[in-house]
Amino acid sequence: MLVHQHRHVGVSHRSCSQAASIPLHTAPRNFHGVARPQVAANAPCLGKNSSSLRAAAQESEAAAAPQSACPFAGTALNPSAAATSAPPTDLSGPGWKVLPNGNVDNLPLAQGNFSWLPIIGEYGELESRGGGAFMLERFKKFGPVFTFKLGSYEMTTVVDYEAVRSLLQLGDSKVMTGWNPPALYAMLGEGTKRNLEDPAARAISRKLMAPGFSKEALRGYLRKIEAICVKQLEAWAAAGKAVDLRAEGKALSFEFSTQLLVDFDVPDEEKAAIKTKLDLLFQGMFAPPIQLPGTRFSKGLAAKAELQQDIMRIIKAGQARRQQQQQDGEQSSVFQYILEARRQTLSTDGTLSEQQMADAGIGLIIAGNDTSGLGISALLAILPLFPGVMEKLRKEQQEVIAKYGPDLSINVLDAMPYADAVVREVLRVAPPSAQVTRQTLVDMEVLGKFVPKGSRLLLSTLMGQVLTDPKLNPSLGSEQLQTLDRTWYTIDTKTLKQDFKPERWLVQQQQQQQDGSSSSSSSSSNRPSQLLTFSVGPHVCLGLTLFMHEAKVLLALLARGYSLDALNGEDVLLSATVVTQLKSNTQVRFGKVQQEAPVAAR
Numbered sequence: 057m058l059v060h061q062h063r064h065v066g067v068s069h070r071s072c073s074q075a076a077s078i079p080l081h082t083a084p085r086n087f088h089g090v091a092r093p094q095v096a097a098n099a100p101c102l103g104k105n106s107s108s109l110r111a112a113a114q115e116s117e118a119a120a121a122p123q124s125a126c127p128f129a130g131t132a133l134n135p136s137a138a139a140t141s142a143p144p145t146d147l148s149g150p151g152w153k154v155l156p157n158g159n160v161d162n163l164p165l166a167q168g169n170f171s172w173l174p175i176i177g178e179y180g181e182l183e184s185r186g187g188g189a190f191m192l193e194r195f196k197k198f199g200p201v202f203t204f205k206l207g208s209y210e211m212t213t214v215v216d217y218e219a220v221r222s223l224l225q226l227g228d229s230k231v232m233t234g235w236n237p238p239a240l241y242a243m244l245g246e247g248t249k250r251n252l253e254d255p256a257a258r259a260i261s262r263k264l265m266a267p268g269f270s271k272e273a274l275r276g277y278l279r280k281i282e283a284i285c286v287k288q289l290e291a292w293a294a295a296g297k298a299v300d301l302r303a304e305g306k307a308l309s310f311e312f313s314t315q316l317l318v319d320f321d322v323p324d325e326e327k328a329a330i331k332t333k334l335d336l337l338f339q340g341m342f343a344p345p346i347q348l349p350g351t352r353f354s355k356g357l358a359a360k361a362e363l364q365q366d367i368m369r370i371i372k373a374g375q376a377r378r379q380q381q382q383q384d385g386e387q388s389s390v391f392q393y394i395l396e397a398r399r400q401t402l403s404t405d406g407t408l409s410e411q412q413m414a415d416a417g418i419g420l421i422i423a424g425n426d427t428s429g430l431g432i433s434a435l436l437a438i439l440p441l442f443p444g445v446m447e448k449l450r451k452e453q454q455e456v457i458a459k460y461g462p463d464l465s466i467n468v469l470d471a472m473p474y475a476d477a478v479v480r481e482v483l484r485v486a487p488p489s490a491q492v493t494r495q496t497l498v499d500m501e502v503l504g505k506f507v508p509k510g511s512r513l514l515l516s517t518l519m520g521q522v523l524t525d526p527k528l529n530p531s532l533g534s535e536q537l538q539t540l541d542r543t544w545y546t547i548d549t550k551t552l553k554q555d556f557k558p559e560r561w562l563v564q565q566q567q568q569q570q571d572g573s574s575s576s577s578s579s580s581s582n583r584p585s586q587l588l589t590f591s592v593g594p595h596v597c598l599g600l601t602l603f604m605h606e607a608k609v610l611l612a613l614l615a616r617g618y619s620l621d622a623l624n625g626e627d628v629l630l631s632a633t634v635v636t637q638l639k640s641n642t643q644v645r646f647g648k649v650q651q652e653a654p655v656a657a658r
């Protein structure tokens with residue numbers, strides 16, 4: 057297990073009192089009042105996907121997805137080292153640049169970490185106070201680049217939207233690579249560590265996974281998605297009583313996972329037992345790595361060992377069925393696609409060891425299950441607070457039915473801009489993943505701070521999306537920042553009433569259409585806010601489109617035939633730490649509504 061090293065010895069510190077006078081959102085916006093370096097027109101190629109920063113900045117979320125892939129395919133191919141040649145010296149982006157070797161320009165180090173607690177660090181405070189309040193306090197005090205201690209690791213945290221987005225777009229490069237705390241790898245295995253931290257291994261595994269998320273594959277999953285949603289909505293409506301969204305969002309997502317990601321054919325009781333173990337494993341991933349009886353970490357490890365056995369058994373039992381499906385040219389799950397891609401790619405028969413198959417299955421479910429569950433729970437918790445939004449969704453469905461008929465095909469899902477905007481807005485204000493972590497491979501300057509080679513970066517997508525995005529908060533200044541109180545960002549009804557506006561995504565779509573050449577470099581640099589929840593650039597979540605389809609099918613069916621009432625009044629609904637989750641008591645009631653006749657097509 058890696059041990060935290062204090063890397064800042066011998067580098068001069070400037071007074072941290074400068075943080076009190078941070079100029080915010082000035083033009084060009086920079087939290088330190090320094091003109092931001094722009095991406096050089098001849099920005100060099102950034103790593104193995106052959107996409108320059110400029111090209112990466114232009115690529116759309118969806119287009120980026122299939123380029124490279126999954127950390128969980130358990131590839132045994134020989135990965136190369138992250139960066140072997142000399143580090144680049146002329147790379148820069150909004151708010152950051154690579155520093156030539158040894159030239160630190162007397163820059164101050166980021167500050168904020170005053171915790172010397174081993175293993176736990178500031179984890180407890182982060183969890184109990186909520187990520188929003190915790191981050192805001194540091195931001196006010198130390199500016200948009202600060203440190204804190206996540207377990208044993210000092211995390212250099214960046215909360216500036218443009219810097220975060222630009223750094224994410226680098227992907228694996230000579231500047232940075234993937235990194236995660238050891239607890240995550242303890243749960244997901246060494247293969248996952250290699251696939252997330254070694255660019256060559258990541259590229260191979262992304263390639264193996266990509267077909268499982270292609271348009272063709274999604275088309276194949278669509279009937280299953282619809283059947284799962286109908287069954288669940290009917291059950292909720294039939295219950296006629298309060299539904300606990302925290303449990304039920306996860307339950308729905310688990311059906312997606314077991315039917316679409318891995319295609320488990322097992323009885324419900326066995327599924328329930330697996331779900332419990334997955335929960336324990338997921339909690340272990342984000343716990344301090346303390347291996348003592350009863351700790352979350354130990355429980356996660358025990359669950360992992362059992363899950364491996366369970367999944368190996370299930371995969372073996374389903375082998376004959378899968379082979380038959382393969383012969384029939386049918387791929388019923390992402391896992392099936394991986395096996396097929398691997399068979400085609402390797403000169404051998406491409407068989408994974410049982411252990412590799414089990415790890416790949418667990419990895420897939422972990423990547424997609426809790427994230428999607430939290431997203432669905434948030435969607436269903438937020439929606440009933442906005443009757444106007446529900447009305448617009450119903451109207452959109454009437455128009456869609458009038459134009460295309462009742463079938464939910466991929467083309468029909470693409471013709472639901474408002475439903476799309478609602479899902480995006482939920483994921484913006486309540487992201488199931490609030491940050492992405494990386495490790496720097498070179499010395500850098502980020503927003504006026506020296507970030508030494510080997511630093512662990514926490515790029516706060518949550519803070520960027522809700523606070524520092526200049527398109528959303530153009531007038532945010534240090535004064536306004538100081539007025540945000542300690543409870544920010546609790547995501548209660550009051551916050552949501554101010555912040556939840558699906559229309560902002562429609563404005564963005566219209567603006568892009570008006571721009572015409574949305575792929576030109578000038579329009580891409582002025583591009584309205586982009587959702588960071590799934591990350592952006594070469595590492596972008598492979599399940600992005602799958603999740604959007606699941607959520608839009610659910611919304612379409614809901615708007616066509618069901619009602620949804622909030623039962624929690626003004627109570628706090630969600631809290632954001634490393635993930636955004638519902639408070640345990642968030643409840644709604646589903647009912648059925650009479651479908652209105654479709655309006656005539658315009």
Ligand code: HEM
Nearest residue numbers: 125126423424427428431488489590591595597598599603
């Ligand atoms: C609301 C739902 C989801 C959210 C918010 C989400 C978010 C993310 C984020 C933030 C990343 C990290 C990207 C980076 O390191 O820059 C990621 C990666 C990934 N996600 Fe998702 N995800 C979701 C659903 C899914 C689903 C349903 C799957 C299906 C298996 C999935 C598969 C993956 C995979 C394979 C990666 C690794 C990509 C790579 O490292 O190259 N995700 N996701």
